[in-house]
Amino acid sequence: MAGRHPNTCKIVAQLRPATSRRAVSGIVEVCNRMLIHARWPRWAAGRCFRRRAVVHWGLALSILTAGFPLSVPSTYAGHGFALHGDLKYPADFPHFDYVNPAAPQGGTLTLANPDRRTSFDKFNPFTLKGTAAPGLTSLMFETLLVSSADESASAYGLLADDVTVAPDQLSVTFHLRPEARFNNGDPVLAADIKYSYDMLMSKSASPGYRSMCSDVKAVVVTGERTVRFDFKQRNAELPLIVGQLPIFSKKWTSKTPFEKLTFEEPVASGPYRIERFDAGRGIIFQRNPKYWGRNLAVRRGTFNFDRVVYRLYKDETARLEAFKAGEFDAIVEYRSKNWAKSYVGKRFRDGSLIKTDFPHRNGAGMQGFVMNMRKPIFQDVNVRRALILALDFEWLNRQLFYGAYRRLDSWFSNSELAASTTFDGKPGPGELKLLEPLRRELPPEVFGVDVVQPTTNPPRSLRDNLRDARRLLAQAGWTYADGALRNAKGEPLVFEFLDDGGAMSRVITAYVRNLEKLGIQVHQRTTDFALYQKRLEDFDFDMVSIRFPDSQSPGNELRDRFTTEAAGTPGSDNLFGLKSPAVDKLVDAVLHAESRDDLVVAGRALDRVLMHGYYIVPNWYSASHRVSYRKELSYPARLPYFYTAEGWILSNWWRNDLAPRTQ
Known part of the structure; x- marks a missing residue:
């Protein structure tokens, strides 16, 4: 890019x-x-x-x-960096348009665990081992640059007040703000940037950091407050990537090695500190009264609460009932049935609790059932295609989702990067220029129309789809005999569907019923969140339900998700075990696109190849966030374009029962 x-x-x-x-x-x-x-x-x-x-x-x-x-x-220096086009905000901008600079500050925001973690055992969110407390990354750790939520792939100086890209694009230099301070009072210096980078690149940290920064050659301290990142090759996204790495002080690890940190409070520069915690019940963050960045344009109108409290609940039912009982202030609902049926009652009728759909412009990303091709049963593409045919989305949407969703048909759905957005569904000249040199490595179908997801809308039916699935399975050597689908050796087609007991359980059950009609035996295994995460990191699963985050401008995260190298790296996003030289080359084409137009072409070509590989059973998406909250909370009149609901509540909302402050 x-x-x-x-x-x-x-x-x-x-x-x-x-x-x-x-x-x-x-x-x-x-x-x-x-x-x-x-x-x-x-x-x-x-x-x-x-x-x-x-x-x-x-x-x-x-x-x-x-x-x-x-x-x-x-060489020129500026107050931010835009991957494509120009920055929206000038150097002297007072605040982002989607915040309220006059929002009253004070009070407490109480939230529930944002995911299914029911406990935590560390304050280090960057290592693989263990489970980190919620809220740490957003509230305590800062970065050189901070993204704008109404632009795609643009960021502005936070710890840095100056970003300089070399003319050959083989390095970027950051100058640190003199006023930037860690929560222990120490200044944030260039040596801290290098130290943070070295720790994140170590084997103790999540491999995603190493994958995203694989094109970084070296980090050089060029002055007390200047640091330069040298690159192995031109990769225009790298200034954004290194600019948004979390920064912390070496003093955090002065007594304990990085990989062994547990409940040592991070020495970081963010607006909050840890007040107290109970690893099995929750954690309380308190605003740092000496926070250095409160008057920055990129911070004005944000983080308006004096305290942020996270309470941990054992399951989603307990969490929802606790919200309705007034135990915490806001909840993001991902289950359409809950949204339609459970957010009712006296407190909703009298206005004490409010439920709202907030639209967004996020790309849909990809959610689906991942097939681990490290396991022999998933290595045949016909088996994978058959498993996709067994999912009856229309029935699920009608019976379980109240018609709330659309079917995913791309790795970049709801985006111009989706191959399905082309006029006739076929690759255009730009895509063909990338695909033709790879023809021998690709199935011929890639050069035809894009993949259309199976449907059970008339005149099609689930029975029709299952018949097609059985034919594909027979081509792969699996035929029905003795009450099961078996291969030439007589071995049954059996696999485990790993689940962490969340909202997908009833969907998985319906899907498994359809697979059983084909003679496929599926064992549903439900486990706790910590073990679930560990098994994913070790690629110790057959099939699992996963949502891959969206991006308006995909880049180096694709290496961690799709490349051959990532397939052999424990903890990477390449859960499929995908090893394809053609995909590797197309990922590089995305990373080295010279314009937005080039990015769109490369994205479509990559999307087309991935969809024809049938590595995942695509699920569905929604173009809005479902949020319910107490009436005492308010949010800015203008919504951001690209945002997560949890992060938006945490950073941009405020209590309306406090006196407004003057600007």
């Missing part, structure tokens, strides 16, 4: 030569405005740190100044 330097030719006052940091003269502004209004190519108008743009910029200067020599700096 192609990186674009922020607002390089849009508002010149936002730019500072990295070599001198002096004010830019008025004539430079004229030249830069000329580049925009003359409608120069996008690479010139949006990427002035590129060598070609600098040449044209200098040429324009020489013409306008009629021979008066001016030096042209080869």
Whole structure:
């Protein structure tokens, strides 16, 4: 993906030569405005740190100044970074548009466990072993850059006040804010950035960090408050990736090695500290009265509560009843049946509790039943296609979901990157340019129309789909005999569906019934959250239900999800065991796209190949967040575009029973 330097030719006052940091003269502004209004190519108008743009910029200067020599700096620094196009917010912006800068601050926000963890045993969210307390990453750990929720792939300085991309795009340098402090009072220095990076790249940390930063060659401390990330190759997303790595102090591990940290409070720079906790019941965070960043534009109107409390509940039923009884303040509901049937009663009728659907523009990502191809029974594509045919989405949506969902038909559903968004369903010229060199490695169907998910809407039926599934299974060597589907050796087709006892249980049960009609034996195994996570990290499962996060601008996370290297890395997102040189090359094409248009083409080509691989039984998605909350809570009038409901509540909401503050 192609990186674009922020607002390089849009508002010149936002730019500072990295070599001198002096004010830019008025004539430079004229030249830069000329580049925009003359409608120069996008690479010139949006990427002035590129060598070609600098040449044209200098040429324009020489013409306008009629021979008066001016030096042209080869590198520019700015207040943020945009992967495609220009940043929305100028350097002197007061706050993000989707926050309320006058929101009253104070009071307590009480939440339930945001996932199915019912206890925790550490305050280190970055290592694989153990279960971290909820809220740590959002409330305690900060990053060099912070994303904007109304732009895709744009970020602004948080710990850093200056980000500089080299002309050859092989490095990025960050300058740290002098006022940035850890919660122990120490300044945040370049050495802390390097130390944090080294710990996250160690084998003690989650392998996802190493995968995302695989193109980082070195981290070099160039001054007390300047640090440079050197890259192995041009990868325009890297400034965003390294800019959003969590930062912490070496003093956190002064007495205990990083991988053995348990309940040592993190020495970090975020707005909250841990007040007290009970590993089996919950944790309380208290706002740090000495928080260094409260007046930053990227923090104004955010984190408005004095305390944030997480209470842990043993199951979803107990959690919902606790909310209705007033034990906590807000809940995000993922079960359509609950939303339709359970959010009723006196407190909803009298307005004490409110339920609202909040629309969003998030890509749908992918949710589905993952087949682990490390297991022999899933290695035949015909078996995988048959298992997909056995899911009756229309019945589920009608009987269980109250018609709330749409079927996923892509790894990038609800996005222009989906292969299904092409006019005739076939690969266009741009896709073919990427796919043709890989033809020998790909099934011929990839070059035809995109995959259409099976349906049971008339004139089709579940019976029709199961007949098709049986034919595919027979082609794979599985035929019905002696009460089961068996291979040539007489072995039955048996596998385990691993579940953590959540909302998918009734869906899995319905799906298993259809598989049994084919003669497939499925053992449903329900386990607790900690063991479930451990088995996923070790790839110790046959089939499992997973949701992969969405992205408006997919990048290095694809390496951790789809590449051959990740398939052999415990803890990676490549749960499928996918090892495909063609997919590896298409992931690289996405990562090295030179424009948004190139990204869309590469994304569609990758999506087309993944869908024709049939590695997952696609589920469904919704284009809104379902949130219920107490009437004492309020949220900004303008919603963000791209957001998670939990993160939005935590960072942007406030109590309306407090006096408003003056701006």
